[in-house]
Amino acid sequence: MSTNTTQYANSARFAHRWQQWKVARERELAHPHGWLALVSLDWLSHSPQEYPGAPGTWWQDRDAAYVDPGGAELTVGGEPVTGVRRFELVNSGSGVRVAAGEVEIEVARRSGYLIRVHDPSAPALAGFAGVPTYDPEPAWVIRGRFEPFERPRPVTVGAVVEGLSHVYLAPGLVRFAHDGAEHTLIAFNGPRGDGLSILFTDATSGVTTYAANRALELESPDDGVVLLDFNRARNLPCAFTDFATCPLPPPGNNLPFAVTAGELLPYERRRDTPDPRHAS
Structure with missing residues (x-):
């Protein structure tokens, strides 16, 4: 398992596809009843x-x-x-x-x-002015392997609201390597009924990214292979509003390194909100 750079050798094309994702993501957030x-x-x-x-x-x-x-x-x-x-x-x-x-x-x-x-x-x-992000970087597209459980397992996780819990079905694990070390994440079913969804924290959580969680959607495994594109790691609704009851990542989904990719702490959550026209 290694970083998949060959597929993204054309950095301009990669950046364009990421920008399309970002525009669609912000359009969804700006929905009048979202x-x-x-x-x-x-x-x-x-x-x-x-x-x-x-x-x-x-x-x-x-x-x-x-x-x-x-x-x-x-x-x-x-x-x-x-x-x-x-x-x-x-x-x-x-x-x-x-x-x-x-x-x-x-x-x-x-x-x-x-x-x-x-x-x-x-x-x-x-007042929505978009979502700040790290710059897209092909090196943060990492090849992994999906290992299904014999049967999907119900996994209980906490919530950003104290005293609440959520229960999700986990179809299996995703394993990948970063800087020579192997990491394992519990995967849930994708939010739209296909693919996989991973809730995680990392060394940026509470520093440059939202402390409680970020989410990463993966396409369905291809002969067991999945691609983790951390450039598309997104904030859950609780990062933007106090009226959400988002789940916390399951135990073990705390990555020990800094994922300097994907969405940053929203402008709305920053004490000194920068002018978005001048933010990177």
Whole structure:
């Protein structure tokens, strides 16, 4: 296992492809109902209550979340909510969006149920100036090998919110070499249903990159071979907003060297935010 430089001998082409990835990544972050549009997070109680920015009354029981529109105009998937609506969701899975005018209320399950309001007029969205990154470097594309488990294993990890945990299925391990030493990372299934996803920290975490985690998506293994392109290591939503409940990396996914590639600590998290027009 070694750094794969032959495929990226044309550095201009490599940089162009990375720039395309970066533009698409920032376009996704700037979506009017994306993570930067979050303005609140509320945990539902077992008694119907009203919450700021979320019309209707909301509550939960052991199995599901509920909303009673109470005359408010709410829709789910374009269909009006005309009475009490029940949402039974998978823990740590994708949520459901309830539209209320210009805002969307996300219903999600993280042990208990929560609602988060996505508002296109959110200050964080209005002030978004892109994501600072290290310069792309072909040497940070590293060849590795995927070693599948006999059966996918459920792995429990912590969260950036104290007291929460997430459970993900791990299909196997990824092994790779760096500076003559071998490293092993637990891999989860990719967020879009294909490929692999790795949560990790490294020696830059809490220094130049977000302290809690970064994520790296890998294409599906080709005869067991995978490419770890650390230039595309990205921040999770919790790096941008306090209204996220992101998972922490599993034990062992802490790399002992500095991965000087991928996304840096967001401007929004820096005490002395530089002018993005002059930032590298």
